[in-house]
Amino acid sequence: MFAPRTTTPWPLVALFTAGYLAPYLLPTTVGRLERGLDLTATQAGAVGSALLLSSATAGFLLASRVERAGARTLARLGLALAVLGYGAAALTTAVPAVVAGVLVGGFGSGTATTVAATRIAAQPDPHRASTLGLLSVSALAGVVYLTVPHLPGHGLTLAAIALTAVAVWPLTSRLPAGTPGPRRTGTDGPARLPHLRSGLVLAGAMLLWSLAQNALWGVSGRIGIGQAHLSEATVGVVFAVALGTGLLGVVCAGALGPRLGRALPIGGGTVLIAGCIALTASATDLVGFATGEIAWNTVYPVVLSYLIGLAASLDPRGRWAVLVGSAASLGTAAGPLTGSVLSAQAGFPVMGAVLGAGLLLVALPMTAVALHTGGRPLLPGAVRRRGGHPAAVVAAAPGTPTGGVPEIGAPEQPVVEIPLDGTPAPARGDYDTAAATRGPGTP
Template sequence: MPSPRTPLPWPVLALFTAGYLAPYLLPTVVGRLDAYLPVTATEAGAIGSALLLSSATAGFALASLVERIGARTLARAGLVLAVLGYGGAALAHAVPAVVLGAVVGGFGSGTVTAVAATRIAAQPDPHRASTLGLLSVSALAGAVYLTVPHLGPGHGLPLAAIALTALAVWPLTGRLPAAGAAPHTRRERTPLPRLRAGLVLLAAMPFWSLAQNALWGVSGRIGLTQAHLTEATLGVVFAVALGAGLLGVLGAGALGPRFGRAVPIGAGTVLIAGCIAVSASATDLASFAGGEIAWNACYPIVLSYLIGLAASLDPARGRWAVLVGSASSLGTAAGPLTGSVLSAQAGFPVMGAVLAAGLLVIAVPMTAVALRAGRRTLPVVEIPVETPVESRAPRTTTAA
């Protein structure tokens, strides 16, 4: 059992935050693209999907290459792409340039996330590291949601926030291992362990993430058009919801191994399904805020256990953590477009009902994997009181 005094992997947590921030800011990114660029709501959702698909592509491409290339080199390359891509998209006004910047930035986010996932899997307590990472990116995203509505109009503010975060993380990359820092020549040929469990989780995660981010991608529009909120009120709701997410992650850390992995993943997914149905059918502040806050409180709890579960399948090299995270990003990428199309064709309430039903179905195989893999004892997760939360995935939305 690792000691609660084990030094926290701050560079890894910073990378986690930089990599996951884009999915967490998806509602305001898509909403501002729709409001301030000559694109339709569906086209804005498609741009968000392109960003996240690029991120997923990076994860799949780099899953087995982090050791060979070196965590430091890959992290720096990803941060550079994020700064240039998101920064360029924030400054551009032509739609093609914004799309190109979003895709380049998304690839950078995926590269950074791949490095963070492999390093988290290598930690003595990957669940603890993942919960701290979710705390970090939740808090930062909440601060952005509170701040952006007061900084003026334009599509570029949330994109600039992602770029600046990547720039701020750069100095910490010097503490990451370089290529050749550890022997790995023979380990590169090692087959993936626990293949059946990994493949089931790999197949299930895109659908789980799609449901989350289909709602998260259109939550801004639900609040503005169906619940009749102002942008400032909407920002407060999202900030409070992300604050509830912080409490959820702290709750996951406090629960640790007490209920294993199957109960948090299975029961948590069922609760999320109910929250999505409530939020999507909301017509006033109370119902919208209630659904979003409850959903955001449950989402990171389940996500933290899923990240820990994936990491436990290949603790030596973290390949399942990267692959499952990238599969989650595929669902995240399809989420905004799926939510936009479903809501445009059938309305928000029907969209919510369809997503909730899908989550109930997908909860079964995910719980089965957790039951089998969770027979091994989970490490006790203890998050120290002094944990900083100034820096919150998927949204493995990852909104989500």
């Protein structure tokens, strides 16, 4: 029997790209604002942090409202805000107007990301959909990184985000008017968040995980120029190559899919990232700097794709995917400031050691969540309860039907024994399991 072919959710991939592009372009956006508007490094970084905080706010506010408002309506609202905000910020040189435009655009990006994450969580294979989204946004960001240095202007990256939102708009017609999900459990409000403890642990860990990544990313240029003694052009080439290997990492993540489960890629990948950060921060020449940056950018999107898939698996309505993503945005916003403070106080090598040690600690709870919520893939012919309980294991044997495997965490069907003496079967809910041991005529 052949498995049904999965249709690629291209509208969601495009919406994911439009929402995630702003964080991917943050380093060059901040640099352009600093040079084009004559801002200090701290002021430009604060504008970038405001963008990400606005995006995270949208996620926290809308995580449980996508179903009620409708995916199509919210997606179009987010794209419209992105076009209006980023477009206005790109066309003006007045700092207050730029800040206001960035805040509006950031909320639009967060809204688009919220809708995309919610809908991706409802897909049959959320890991595949999120991997395609990361591949798309990485490729588009690479084009911008290679194009922007050759053009003048402070708002080129902001204009690129706005134009992307315009291009994605027509695809929103293929989104549903409402987000399908489980029925509400009562009339008092929406269903409770499942896996509350695991979701909170994952959200907190993702905040720190993202903070460490972006703490290094925010000062990588200074490490290459000031400590490794490289020219700005050479550092740019290293970044371009690293972004290309990041695309390779996303492709590999898509090819692997769930074969390794989630615990190994998340835990082992985070340990590798910790080593890459320490290597980059202590680099004093081209070899060390390039090796650390390229290896880091190769592993980072792989781990991120599995983390997105893990968050999506916690709730089929996508609320944990949105909340965890918003927590990651908070970490992203605080990352550059953290890297600047640590490097100024203790130097780049110590900063790298502190960030690496923090990632090693964060790897433990993230791996525990992946294991607790079914990090190991199901094999055809085997059914295993969520949480790892060894009961209810059915092994395939010759002649066993090979239909679809029940979804992990699906509610179990009641078992009712049918009497063979011709008496009617007991009604559902009234069956006495002790009666199964009594034969006909037994009192």
